[in-house]
Amino acid sequence: RSSANVSAGARTKASRVMHGVWLLLFAALLPSVLALIPLPALAGILVHAGWKLIPFRGIVPLWRDHRGEALILVVTAVSIVAVNMFEGVLIGLALSVIKTAWEASHLKLEVVDKGAGPIQAHLTGNATFLRLPRILESLEALPQDRPVELDLSGLHHLDHACRTALENWAERHSAAGTDPVKVTEPAAAG
Structure with missing residues (x-):
């Protein structure tokens, strides 16, 4: 409605409210007239309005700076046209939630091996189940015959x-015959 109002020359925020009031009155007082509008014509109007x-x-700069956001925009738009508006919006919302969860699970594992003494493994960021396979793969690759210090103090x-x-x-690494793994707990992990 806002875009349509601006295109029609609206200058104040009241135009949005009035537009909504007019639509509500028309739908409430003349529902039989709405039934005369062919659904393909209504769909065409909605697709045209959405297209505008x-x-x-902004898609090219968005793609350059935030590919995930651009991809969600395109997938949502295509889903709305291909499936329907409600399910297309739900698909876009689901993709946004998945993307946010993925980004919230940033994790960095730094392994320091000075050749002598224990191997130091430092985890920083957010350790969630989304990154668990990567964490375990890196830790399993550490030598079994060396003691390990696992520092979790950098985890949020x-x-x-x-x-x-x-x-x-x-426990598995310690059972391999080396010194027990020394774990430094996170300061305020939740």
């Missing part, structure tokens, strides 16, 4: 699945 709202000039968040998996890994 897609920021085509350590979920239950990761905590359990790290404890199990430390």
